[in-house]
Amino acid sequence: MLEKSNNFTFSLQLIKMxxxxxxxxxxxxxxxxxxxxxxxxxxEIKGIVxxxxxxxPIAFGTVKLLQSNIGTTTDVNGSFHFKRSKCTNSSxxxxxxxxxxxxTLFVSSAEAxxxxxxxxxxxxxxxxxxxxxxxxxxxxxxxIAISSVSSKRIDHTIETNIIDALVKNVPGxxxxxxxxxxxxxxxxxxxxxxxxxxxxxxxxxxxxxxxEHGIEIDAYNVDRxxxxxxxxxLMFGSDAVAGVVSFFPYLPKENLGISVRILxxxxxxxxxxGNGGRIGFNNGKWLWMVRGGYRMAKNYNNIxxxxxxxxxxxxxxxxxxxxxxxxxxxxxxxxSLYNNLQGIPDGSRDxxxxxxxxxxxxxxxxxxxxxxxxxxxxxxxxxLSPLHQHIQHYRVYANSQYQIxxxxxxxxxxFQQNIRREYSHPTVPIQPGLFVRLNTINYGINYIxxxxxxxxxxLGVNGMYQNxxxxxxxxxxxxxxxxxxxxxxxxxxWKQNRITVSGGVRxxxxxxxxxxxxxxxxxxxGFEQQYFLPDTAGAxxxxxxxxxxxxxxxxxxxxxxxxxxxxxxxxNVARGYRSPNITEIASNGLDPGAxxxxxxxxxxxxxxxxxxxxxxxxxxxxxxxxxSVFNNYIDHYIYLTQLADGNGNAIVxxxxxxxxxxxxxxxxxxxLETSFTWQPHSIRGFSFENSFSIVxxxxxxxxxxxxxxxxxxxxxxxxxxxxxxxxxxxQIHSKVFTKATFKxxxxxxxxxxxxxxxxxTETATPQxxxxxxxVNTEIKITKTQLIQxxxxxxxxxxxxxxxxxxxxxxxxYYSQSSYAxxxxxxxxxxxxVRAIIPF
Numbered sequence: 072m073l074e075k076s077n078n079f080t081f082s083l084q085l086i087k088m089x090x091x092x093x094x095x096x097x098x099x100x101x102x103x104x105x106x107x108x109x110x111x112x113x114x115e116i117k118g119i120v121x122x123x124x125x126x127x128p129i130a131f132g133t134v135k136l137l138q139s140n141i142g143t144t145t146d147v148n149g150s151f152h153f154k155r156s157k158c159t160n161s162s163x164x165x166x167x168x169x170x171x172x173x174x175t176l177f178v179s180s181a182e183a184x185x186x187x188x189x190x191x192x193x194x195x196x197x198x199x200x201x202x203x204x205x206x207x208x209x210x211x212x213x214x215i216a217i218s219s220v221s222s223k224r225i226d227h228t229i230e231t232n233i234i235d236a237l238v239k240n241v242p243g244x245x246x247x248x249x250x251x252x253x254x255x256x257x258x259x260x261x262x263x264x265x266x267x268x269x270x271x272x273x274x275x276x277x278x279x280x281x282x283e284h285g286i287e288i289d290a291y292n293v294d295r296x297x298x299x300x301x302x303x304x305l306m307f308g309s310d311a312v313a314g315v316v317s318f319f320p321y322l323p324k325e326n327l328g329i330s331v332r333i334l335x336x337x338x339x340x341x342x343x344x345g346n347g348g349r350i351g352f353n354n355g356k357w358l359w360m361v362r363g364g365y366r367m368a369k370n371y372n373n374i375x376x377x378x379x380x381x382x383x384x385x386x387x388x389x390x391x392x393x394x395x396x397x398x399x400x401x402x403x404x405x406x407s408l409y410n411n412l413q414g415i416p417d418g419s420r421d422x423x424x425x426x427x428x429x430x431x432x433x434x435x436x437x438x439x440x441x442x443x444x445x446x447x448x449x450x451x452x453x454x455l456s457p458l459h460q461h462i463q464h465y466r467v468y469a470n471s472q473y474q475i476x477x478x479x480x481x482x483x484x485x486f487q488q489n490i491r492r493e494y495s496h497p498t499v500p501i502q503p504g505l506f507v508r509l510n511t512i513n514y515g516i517n518y519i520x521x522x523x524x525x526x527x528x529x530l531g532v533n534g535m536y537q538n539x540x541x542x543x544x545x546x547x548x549x550x551x552x553x554x555x556x557x558x559x560x561x562x563x564x565w566k567q568n569r570i571t572v573s574g575g576v577r578x579x580x581x582x583x584x585x586x587x588x589x590x591x592x593x594x595x596x597g598f599e600q601q602y603f604l605p606d607t608a609g610a611x612x613x614x615x616x617x618x619x620x621x622x623x624x625x626x627x628x629x630x631x632x633x634x635x636x637x638x639x640x641x642x643n644v645a646r647g648y649r650s651p652n653i654t655e656i657a658s659n660g661l662d663p664g665a666x667x668x669x670x671x672x673x674x675x676x677x678x679x680x681x682x683x684x685x686x687x688x689x690x691x692x693x694x695x696x697x698x699s700v701f702n703n704y705i706d707h708y709i710y711l712t713q714l715a716d717g718n719g720n721a722i723v724x725x726x727x728x729x730x731x732x733x734x735x736x737x738x739x740x741x742x743l744e745t746s747f748t749w750q751p752h753s754i755r756g757f758s759f760e761n762s763f764s765i766v767x768x769x770x771x772x773x774x775x776x777x778x779x780x781x782x783x784x785x786x787x788x789x790x791x792x793x794x795x796x797x798x799x800x801x802q803i804h805s806k807v808f809t810k811a812t813f814k815x816x817x818x819x820x821x822x823x824x825x826x827x828x829x830x831x832t833e834t835a836t837p838q839x840x841x842x843x844x845x846v847n848t849e850i851k852i853t854k855t856q857l858i859q860x861x862x863x864x865x866x867x868x869x870x871x872x873x874x875x876x877x878x879x880x881x882x883x884y885y886s887q888s889s890y891a892x893x894x895x896x897x898x899x900x901x902x903x904v905r906a907i908i909p910f
Contacts, residue, residue, distance in 0.1 A: 114154065115152060115153075115154050116152065116153055116154070116164070116178060116185070117150070117151060117152035117153075117184055117185070118134075118150070118151060118152075118184050118185030118186060118187060119145075119148070119149045119150050119151070119185075119186055119187070120132045120134070120145050120149045120151065120166055120168070120187045120188075120189060121149055121186070121187070121188050121189070122171075122188070122189065122191065123188040123189060123190045123191070124190070124191055127149075128145070128148050128149025128150070129145060129149050129168050129171065129189060130145055130146065130148070130149060131144055131145060131168070131324060132144060132145040132149070132151075132166060132167065132168035132171075132189070133165075133166070133167050133168065134151045134153075134164065134165075134166050135164070135165055136163070136164060136165075136178075137163040137164070137165045137175065141153065141398060141399075143325045143326070143355065144324040144325050144326075144327075145168075146326060146327065153355070153398075154398050163175055163176070163177060163178070164176050164177075164178045164185075166187050166189065167189075168189060171189035171190060171191055172189060172190045172191075173189075174187065174188075174189055211631065211633070211639045211688060212566070212571045212631055213571075213573075213631065213641075214571070214573060214629025214630055214631050214641050214642060214643040214684075215299055215300075215301060215303070215627075215629065215643055215645075215684070216243075216299070216300040216301055216641070216643075216684055216686060216699045216701070216744075217297060217298065217299050217300070218240075218241045218242070218243075218244075218297070218298045218300070219295060219296070219297050219298075220237055220240045220241060220295060220296040220297075220298070221295055222293065222294050222295055222321070224240050225237075225240075225290075225293060225295075225296070226334075226859070226861070226905070226907060227845070227847055227861060228240065229336065229338065229845070229861060229863040229865070229903040229905055230865075231251035231252060231338065231341070231343060231368070231898075232251065232252050232253075232254050232285055232286075232290065233286065233288060233290035233293060233318075234246045234254035234255070234256050234285065234286060234316075235248075235254050236290070237256070237296055237298065237316070238254075239794070239816075239818075241298045242744035242745070242746060242762040242763070242764040242794070243258060243259050243300055243699075243742075243744040243764045243766075244256060244257070244258055244298055244300075244316075245257045245258075245789040245792075245876055246876060247262055247282070247787060247876045247877075247878065248874060248876060248877045248878065248879070248897075249282055249283050249416075249877075249878045249879060250371070250379070250382040250414070250416060250879060251341055251343075251368065251371050251382065251384075251898060252285060252368070252384045252386070252411075252413060253282075253283060253284060253285045253413065254285055254286075255279075255282070255285065255286070256268070256286070256316050257313075257787065257789065257876065258298070258300050258313040258314040258316075259300060259301075259313060259314070259701060259703070259740060259742060259766050260740045260742070260766040260768045260785070260787070260788045260789065261312065261313030261314075261740070262313065262787065263279055263280055263652075264279050264280060264310045264649065264652045265310065265311075265312045265313035265649060265678075266310075266311075266313045266314060266315070266316060267303070267307050267310050267311040267314075267315045267316075268286055268288075268315075268316050268317075268318070269307075269315060269316070269317040269318065270288055270318045270320070270407075270466070271318070271319060271320055271405060271468075271470065272317075272470055272483055273466065273468050273483060273485045273487070273513055274307065274310075274513060274535070275287065275288070275487075276487055276489065276509065276511040276513070276535065276537065277462075277464060277489040277491070277509065278489065278491055278507065278509065279310075279652070280652050280653070280654040280655075281491070281662065281664070281665065282662075282664075282665045282667075282878055283413075283415065283460065283493075283662075283664040283665050283878075284411070284413060284460060284462050284491065284664075287409040287411070287462065287464035287489070288318055288409070289320075289347070289362060289363075289364050289388035289390060289407070289409070290347075290364070291334050291345070291347025291348075291362075291364040291388070292320055292321050292347060292349055292362040292364065292388075292390065293318050293319070293320060293321070294319050294320060294321040294322070295319050296316065296317065296318055296319070297315075297316075297317045297319075298314065298315070298316050298317075299314045299315040299317070300313075300314045300684075300699070300701075300744075301313075301314055301643070301645060301647075301682050301684055301701065301703075302314075302625070302627070302645040302646065302647025302680050302682050302703075303315050303645075303647070304577065304579070304623070304625035304645075304646075304647040304648045304649070305560055305562065305575050305576070305577045305625045305626070305627040305645070306560070306562075307533070308533065308534065308556055308558040308577070308579045308625075308648075309556065309558075309579055309581060309621075309623065309648060309649050309650045309677075310649055310652075311647065311649075312647035312648070312649045312678060312680045312705070320362070320390065320392070320405075321349060321351075321360070321362070322351070322353070322358065322360060322392065322403075323351030323352055323353040323358055323359075323360055324353060325353045325354070325355045326353070326354060326355055327353070328352065329350065329351070329352050329910075330350070330351050330352070330353075330909070330910065331348070331349070331350045331909070331910035332348065332349050332907065332908070332909045332910070333346075333347075333348045333907070333908045333910075334346065334347040334348065334364075334905065334906070334907050334908075335347075335905070335906050336903065336904065336905040336906070337903065337904050338368075338901050338902070338903040339901050339902040339903070340371050340372060340865075340898050340899060340900065340901030340902075341368040341369055341370060341371035341372070341382070341383065341898070341901075342368060342369045342453070343366060343367070343368040344366070344367055344368070345364070345365070345366040345367075346364065346365055346366075347362075347363065347364035347365075347388075348362070348363055348364070349361065349362040349363070351392075355396070356395060356396055356397065357394070357395055357396075358392070358393070358394050358395075358396065358403075359391070359392065359393045359394075360391065360392040360393075361390075361391050362388070362389070362390045362391070363388060363389045363390075364386075364387070364388040364389075365386070365387050365388070366384070366385070366386045367383075367384070367385045367386070367453060368383050368384055368453075369383045369451065369452060369453045370382045370383050370414075370450055370451075371898045371899075372898075372899055373869075373871060373896045373897065373898060373899035374869055374871050374899055375871045375892055375896045376425075376427075376895055376896055377426075377450070378427075378450040378451065379416060379427070379879070379895055380416060380427035380429065380445045380449070380450060380456070381414035381415055381416045381417070381429075381455075381456045381458065381459070382414050382416050383414050383453060383455060384411060384412060384413045384414060384455075385411070385412040385455070386409075386410070386411045386412075386413075387408075387409075387410040387411075388407070388408065388409055388410075389407065389408045390405065390406065390407035390408070391405070391406050391407075392404070392405045399473055399474040400471065400472050400473030400474055400479075401470075401471065401472055401473075402469060402470070402471040403469065403470045403471075404468075404469050405466065405467070405468050405469070405470070406465075406466065406467045406468075407464075407465070407466045408463075408464075408465055409462070409463065409464040409465075410461075410462075410463050411460075411461070411462040411463075412455055412459055412460075412461055413459060413460045413461075413462065414455055414456055414458075414459050415456075415458055415459055415460055415493065415495070415663075415664050416879065416882060416895065417430070417458075417666055417727070417882060418879065418882025418883055418884065418894070418895055419439055419442055419727065419884055420884070420885075421444055422440060422885060424444070426444045426445065427444070427445045427450070428442035428443060428444050428445060429442060429443060429445050429449075429456065429458075429497075430442055430458065430497050430726070431443060431497050431498075432497065432498065433496060433497065433498055434725065435725065437725060437726060439725075439726070439727055439884055457494060457497060457500035458494055458495055458497060458500075459494055460491065460492060460493045460494065460664050461490075461491075461492040461493075461494070461503075462489075462490070462491055462492075463488075463489070463490040463491075464487065464488070464489050464490075465487060465488045466485060466486070466487045467485065467486050467487075468483065468484065468485025468486065468487075468513070469482075469483070469484050469485070470482075470483050471483075475518075476521060477521030477522070478518060478519055478520050478521045479518070479519040480516070480517070480518050480519075481515075481516070481517045481518075481519070482515065482516045482517075483513065483514065483515045483516075483533075484513070484514050484515075485512070485513045485514075486510070486511070486512050486513075487510075487511050487513070488508065488509070488510050488511075489508070489509040489511075490507075490508050490509075491505065491506070491507050491508075491509075492505065492506050493505040493506075493546075493662075493663045493664040495546070495663035495664070496545070496598070499596065499598075502543075502545065502596070502598070503543065503544055503545075504544065504545050504546045504661075504663035505541075505544055505546050505548070505662060505663055505664065506541060506542045506543055506544040507539060507540065507541050507542070507544070507549075508539070508540050508542055509537060509538070509539045509540075510537065510538045510539075511535055511536070511537045512535060512536045512537075513533075513534075513535045514533060514534060514535070515531065515532070515533030515534075516531065516532055516533070517529055517530070517531035517533075518530050518531070525565055525566050525567050526563065526564070526565045527563070527564055528561060528562065528563045528564075529560075529561070529562040529563075529575075530559075530560075530561055531559065531560050531561075531562075532557070532558070532559045532560075533558060534555070534556035534557040534558055534579075535554075535555075535556045536553075536554070536555050536556075537552075537553065537554040537555075538552075538553050538554075539551060539552050539553075539554075539653070541601060544600075544601070545593075545596075545598035545599050545600065546599070546660060546661045546662070546663050547588070547590055547599070547601065547613060547614075547660050548654065548658050548659070548660040548661060548662045548668075548669050549614075549653050549654055549657060549658050549660075550585040550586075550588040550613075550614035550617065550653070550657055551585055551586070551588060552583060552584065552585040552617070552653055552657075553582075553583075553584050553585070554581065554582065554583050554584075554653075555581070555582040556579065556580075556581050557579070557580055558577055558578060558579035558580070559577065559578060560575055560576065560577035560578075560625075561575050561576060561577075562574070562575030562627075563575060569632055569633035569634075570630060570631070570632055570633075571630060571631045572629075572630045573627075573628075573629060573630070574626075574627050574628035574629065575626075575627055576624065576625070576626050577624070577625040577626075578622070578623075578624055578625075579621075579622065579623045579624075579625065579648060579650075580620065580621070580622050581619075581620070581621040581622075581650045582619075582620055583617065583618075583619040583620075583621070583650075583653070584617065584618050584619075585614065585616060585617040585653075585657065586616050587604070587612055587614070587615060587616045588601065588612070588613055588614035589601065589602035589603070589604070589607045589610040589611065589612055589613065590602065590610055590611060590613040591607070591609045591610030591611060592609065613659055613660065614657060614659060617656070617657055617673065619656070621650035621651075621676075621677050622677075623648030623649075623650065623677050623679070624646070624648065625645075625646055625647060625648045626644075626645065626646040627643065627644070627645040627646070628643070628644055628645075629641065629642055629643030629644065629645075629684075630642060630643075637689055637690055637691050638687065638688070638689045639687070639688050639689075640686070640687050641684070641685065641686040641687070641688070641699075642683075642684065642685050642686075643683075643684045644681070644682070644683050644684075645680075645681075645682050645684075646679065646680065646681050647678075647679065647680040647681075647682065648677060648678070648679055648680075649677060649678040649679075649680075650677045650678075651675040651676075651677065651678075651709060654669055654671060654733075655671050655672070655675055655709050655733045656671045656672060656673050656675050657671050657673065658670060658671040658733075659671065661724075661728055663728075666726075666727065666728045666729065666882070667728060667729055667730070667731050668724070668728055668729070668730040668731070669731060669732075669733075670714075670730065670731070670732040670733065671733050672732075672733055672734075672735070675707070675709060675733070675735055676707050676735075677707065678705055678706065678707050678708060678709060679705070679706045679707065680703055680704065680705045680706075681703070681704045681705075682701060682702065682703040682704075683701065683702050683703075684699065684700070684701045685699070685700050685701075686698060686699040686700070692752060693749060693750060693751045693752060693753075694747065694748060694749045694750065694751075695746075695747075695748045695750075696745075696746065696747050696748075697744075697745060697746045698743065698744075698745045699743060699744045699745070700742075700743045701740075701741060701742060701743070702739075702740075702741040703739065703740045703741065704737075704738075704739050705737070705738040705739070705740070706737055707735050707736075707737075708735065708736055708737065708738035708770075708785075709733055709734070709735050710733070710734055710735075710736070710738075710770075710785060710786055711731045711732070711733055711734070711786065711832070712731065712732060712734055712786075712827065712829055712830055712832050713729055713730070713731050713830045713831055713832040714729075714730045714731065714732055714830060715830035715831060719830065719831065720831075721830070721831055727884050731832075736770050736771065736772035736775075737770075737771035737772055738768065738769065738770055738771055738785055739768070739769045739771055740766055740767065740768045740769075740785070740788075741766070741767055742764070742765045742766035742767055743764070743765060744762065744763070744764040745762070745763050745764075746760070746761060746762040746763075747760075747761045747762075748760045748761070755800075756799055756800030756801065756802070756812075757798070757799050757800075758796075758797070758798045758799075758800075759795075759796075759797050760795070760796050760797075760798075761793070761794070761795045761796075762793070762794045762795075763791070763792070763793045763794075764789075764791070764792055765790075765791040765792075766788060766789060767788070767825065768784060768785030768788040768825075769783060769784065769785060770782060770783055770784065770785055780824075780825070780826055780827065780828035780829075781828055781829050782827070782829045784825045784826055784827050785827065786826070786827040786832055786833055787833075787876060788823070788825065788826070788875075789823070789875060789876055790820055790821045790822060790823035790836065790838075790875055791820075791821040792818070792819065792820050792821070793817075793818075793819040794816070794817070794818050794819075795816070795817045795819075796814055796815065796816040796817070797814070797815050798812055798813065798814035798815075799812065799813050799814075800812040801813075806851065807850055807851055808848055808849065808850060808851070809848075809849045809850075809851060809857065810848065810849055811846060811847070811848040812846070812847040812848070813845075813846055814844070814845045814846075814847070815842070815843075815844055816842065816843040816844070816845070817840065817841070817842055817843075818840065818841045818842075818843070819838075819840045820838060820839050820840070820841075820872075820874070820875075821838050822835070822836060822837050822838040823835065823836040823875040826875075833881075834880070834881075836873060836874070836875035836880075837872075839870055839872035840870070841865075841866050841867075841868075841870055841872070842866075842867045842868055843863065843864060843865050843866070843867060844863070844864045844867055845861060845862060845863040845864070846861070846862045846863075847859070847860070847861045847862075848860050856909070856910065857909070858906060858907070858908050859905075859906070859907040859908075860904070860905070860906055861903075861904065861905040861906075861907075862902075862903070862904050863902075863903045863904075863905075864900065864901070864902055864903075865898075865900070865901045865903065866898065866899060866900050866901065867900060868900070869899050869900040870899075871896050871899070872896065872897055873894060873895075873896050873897060874897055877895075877897055879894065879895035879896075879897075880894040880895065881894055882894055882895050883895075
């Protein structure tokens with residue numbers, strides 16, 4: 072008995088000693104965290120990364136501890152080194168570089184120096200590391216359909232805006248366009264407030280409901296983009312039922328001293344001139360970066376319309392980042408400015424010559440049929456019309472990420488301001504018709520728990536506060552309002568061998584409030600103006616007070632299974648939530664830039680989507696294939712239809728502005744995306760890439776069943792699209808050139824005969840095929856410095872076409888024309904050249 076008692080006492084003491092050791096380790100880690108990593112107790116990890124075939128070093132590759140934020144990049148000699156804290160439990164090192172297959176290896180505590188070899192591959196075959204609500208993971212291990220677009224892909228795609236460049240690289244992504252510089256992303260047939268745009272993790276808040284302005288982002292300084300397809304309300308709350316487009320700005324690589332990049336381009340069709348640059352420094356602890364860009368363009372042209380009046384723009388961007396990084400985390404402070412002067416085309420023409428005309432009078436004095444014809448000098452010059460819009464967007468925000476023991480905490484806090492002026496009065500050019508200012512405060516904090524039995528959880532809270540206000544305006548499509556969003560979620564992920572299972576639940580609340588809004592005549596100008604209590608004599612109540620509260624539960628559950636080293640399977644089900652936006656419930660007036668009078672409905676309730684995704688990916692020696700199939704049911708789907716009179720004619724005012732009213736019904740969208748890439752090892756540098764996407768959208772309201780185009784189809788559904796390209800890279804042994812890549816691209820857009828013809832809301836779209844050709848090469852300046860040159864011809868055969876998602880297609884004031892063609896056509900042939908100079 073005594074022996075047993077002694078054994079018991081010894082065991083008890085051993086348990087106590089272990090507990091004391093754990094407490095001491097926890098205290099040590101806490102002290103280490105407070106000291107921001109200045110402790111000398113850390114393991115140095117160093118080595119070199121080489122090409123497995125040529126044995127040459129790989130510069131600017133990424134070396135990072137998996138499931139942590141600790142890592143670095145290789146220098147020009149392929150070397151790397153960084154320190155791993157003793158508090159860091161991660162022992163797997165992931166090594167990746169553009170053009171190579173990523174590798175993951177185990178790092179022991181005694182490892183001194185590593186020599187790592189990566190096998191060459193196209194970037195389309197890479198296992199791209201992505202971010203979400205959990206730790207960094209791999210795309211093939213995430214059950215959600217995700218596409219990643221690298222900076223190389225963006226640089227080699229010459230388009231007139233960043234969204235159009237992404238459309239060329241992401242199946243299932245489309246854009247609603249209002250000319251060359253205005254593209255709003257649509258994912259699987261859903262857009263506007265259903266697609267959430269993120270910039271450096273901060274949700275982009277402008278006036279997403281507006282048709283006539285694009286995304287306020289500097290396209291010249293985007294490092295990479297991730298497109299998440301399907302409901303992601305679990306991560307971000309309301310407004311992400313279709314998916315997310317997430318932009319990541321470029322940050323300087325470690326230990327490379329001062330880094331500089333200059334980009335310059337020209338596009339012939341609209342004379343686009345663009346210049347962008349950045350300069351930065353990162354010594355492994357402190358970093359700073361300054362970026363800027365400027366683009367200007369005149370009116371674009373095509374063989375049907377000639378130059379399209381008032382489609383030019385001038386855009387200026389500037390941003391800066393300053394931050395500190397330790398072994399356990401980082402804090403980055405950021406600021407950005409976006410300023411865009413954008414023309415507002417209205418499509419008015421002379422009835423006989425079909426030449427564009429311009430508005431010079433207002434009200435009853437403005438006769439659409441007798442407006443003066445725009446001169447050639449105005450059409451061909453860079454000067455903007457007095458009727459244009461001015462968009463300004465400012466951001467100030469901070470991103471932080473730190474390890475706490477074996478867990479991580481991520482925090483974001485930001486302020487952004489969006490100012491939108493639309494100058495629509497030709498007799499008083501300095502008076503904006505629409506003038507709104509939107510202030511937004513964004514916040515979010517996530518804690519990722521330590522992994523236990525291959526399970527980790529993320530707990531988070533995020534949301535925003537908004538204040539929207541009309542200033543010195545004459546048109547008031549929406550009232551002033553205050554909005555507060557708050558949502559909390561829990562997300563879990565379990566990984567065992569070939570299986571990864573993930574899912575979570577979220578609860579959101581939105582408070583929306585606005586006061587009585589009075590509008591009446593301005594005795595001095597004759598325009599409308601806002602009246603304020605108590606002096607509202609002569610005014611009318613345009614927007615009664617509004618006080619709404621919306622709630623929503625979001626769910627997600629999915630798994631991936633690695634069937635073999637080459638084949639992986641995915642499945643995911645998700646419930647998304649979106650509360651109605653301010654235009655959908657409260658609009659009652661003209662948006663002069665859109666040329667639309669919007670009418671809302673205060674009785675609308677939130678949308679809830681239920682989507683199922685199934686996917687398969689195969690990556691083999693010479694080729695890769697993928698297939699993603701989705702089915703999406705949406706309760707209380709909100710959409711726009713045009714109002715018509717008893718004869719079916721559009722209801723328009725004296726200036727030709729049409730009236731649209733929001734409706735709500737059940738909806739179903741389903742379709743697929745598939746891709747096939749062939750890159751035979753026997754033909755080095757050759758690539759044959761193909762992608763196909765199609766989506767069907769149906770209104771499931773009982774009144775519209777079996778009505779075909781008179782109500783059974785949803786509006787703004789893109790047609791089937793096939794994108795196919797062949798490219799060949801040649802290595803050149805020259806003192807001037809290093810390599811050249813030739814590429815031919817075909818874009819086939821099928822006819823869209825499933826459209827919403829009710830009240831002439833939409834019309835059919837014929838099939839069209841576009842061909843693009845490009846050459847990319849590198850020119851040596853010094854042994855280590857190269858200039859990248861890109862030459863590209865878009866719409867090489869100058870095809871006249873109207874995209875199904877082009878709003879300009881409907882800018883027409885006559886029921887017939889002398890050319891039997893109505894509306895405005897898309898851009899014709901364009902030659903582009905782009906030069907990128909890194910230092």
